Amino acid sequence: MFVRNTSGIQRFVRLVAENDQRDVWKRLSDLQKKYERTCPECRSKFWINFESVSTHWLDGELIGYRCPEPGCKGIVKLQEPA
């Protein structure tokens, strides 16, 4: 499951990097159904979606997903420990 998720997310990141918006939105709606994360700060569960993608990029790598809860600055890391 983690392997599948990781490869799926990497594919998503690559799509975003390539700015191929049409495919991104199409595939993202599929990915969205599969990816649920729990915020490390407030423990609320949320589905990963495009708006929650953190703007923190490091060397072109996506770090994680920002918690959508108001006032919460929790970021769910892209790759969870195996």
Ligand SMILES: [Zn+2]
């Ligand atoms: Zn949170």
